[in-house]
Amino acid sequence: MTFTAHFNYWVAMALLTVGLYIVIARGNLVKKLVGLSIFQTSVYLLYISAGKIIGGTAPIIAEGLRVYSNPLPHVLILTAIVVGVATLALGLALVVRIKEAYGTIEEDEIHSQDEEP
């Protein structure tokens, strides 16, 4: 249970916290999406770290290859990356529409505009 043995996981959790913090703390809608992206990326790292074996190769049948990395987490994360890209694209599209409708992408300014009917 040494720190170095779980280095990847520490990094993943640090990114997770940083991303979540940005989402909560920032009022700029684009910055929030940046935080959300970092948050999602940390999960990719979590999955991939678990699939990797040091000295392992790609899972192909060939002479002399005995240790394989697990391909399944990689495939799962490929799916998650696609989902992440789609979410980010949709989020940015919404920000563009919000900018057109309100003329700003700062959360507090949007709220103050909505309060006056």
Place this chain on the structure above:
Amino acid sequence: MIAHHLPALQVVVPLLAAPLCVMLRGARAAWLIALGVSWAMFIVAGSLLARVLREGVISYALGSWEPPWGIEYRVDLLNAFVVVLVSLVGALVISYSRESVDHEVRREQHYLFYAAYLLCLAGLLGIAITGDAFNVFVFLEISSLSTYVLIALGRDRRALTASYQYLIMGTIGATFIVIGVGLLYLMTGTLNMHDLAQRLPAVEHTRPVLAALAFLTVGISLKLALFPLHLWLPNAYAFAPSVVTAFLAATATKVAVYLLLRFYFTVFGAPLVLGEMPLPEILLALSLAAMFAMSTVAIFQDDVKRMLAYSSVAQIGYITLGVSTGTAAGLTGTVVHLFNHGITKGSLFLLLGCMAMGMRRITLQHIRGIGRIMPLTTFGVVVGGLSLIGVPLTVGFVSKWYLVLGALERGWWWVAALILASSLLAVVYVWRIVEAAYFKAPGEQVAKLREAPLSMLVPAWVLVVATLYFGVDTRFTAGVAARVAELLLGGFR
């Protein structure tokens, strides 16, 4: 031959129909496709439920890859019930949608609206039917992404910010679910829920598994809008087009509740979740807070759509309360309230959609005297309101009956008293609608309105009649729910 593939059709047909809508581009063609697919899916769901009742669990290996390696679609009584609810509401909502969407969404966006609706339907049915933990996440994101689009199509510009807010919170929820699933995979090496259930007991007290339980609980609670993770819901419901609100209120949170039940009882098992972890206490506290705080907030809303949205969060409190009792009666209450609240809120939001044909915002001032101008619509709202309160002869009464029984069985007589007390809060907000609609003189605006067209009234009233019918004849709903509750507590394994 085709009967064997019904579980796959449930997902594949709407998924393929969505791009077809985009390619055809015609507003009417897209509607006809969505209509046909929705009713077909209802028939498929109905026949799946009939088969499960007759023959027991159906296991379908997608692409003939044997589980646990391939993705398995596993239909048992619980998800067959949920699939029937989702597809029934979907079919009625889409039958209703034509005039309402014509009125509320710009015509050149109609084909996109129906495409997004079909994707959302595919996602929701997929979450319910799949037996693979990662597949759940994929379908969850299909349904969520299309939901964000549907909400953003609302007329008010606040629909955009509501959709953005839901996107942020929904993505956090979904990512928490992936983390939970990932931790389970790390500990067991499998993603198949059935297989997970068999392998988990060996490692169930390790920290990653308990962390997975925590991540899944928070992630799913965000999606099902458990108080205090409900912040996205009121705005999303209030500013989305009427059709979308009705569809989401009746299905999206219900499917998330199903997911919670699935992970708690099938994957982790009741002894760990409800026995060893302090989850019953947490769920109980949050459910009670939801019932009282959100009903109180609902009382002070002037916008009727928002009022009912807050009432939805309160009603979700009743659903999770049943889980926290951990008794057969309480869980029967949970499962039956899934269905009952689904049809009640579905009918209410469809009827508000009828009112929205004549006015931009439905506030208590705007609906003054509407009972005389739109009698059928308003009377339907009253029936739905009575069901929210839990008056006998409506479905709301049946749910609360089982919840009170569950609380008493557990020895929580004070919880039973609180369930009844919170119903009084519902009386107050429903009364505010009734008072405005029947006991105030109609203003100039309202006097110009006409009763909504039959194509909208009929689907809405089918749900209203269902709230009355299933409030009297509970053989189907409570019967299935009681069997599901037994299965859930028996471990399903």
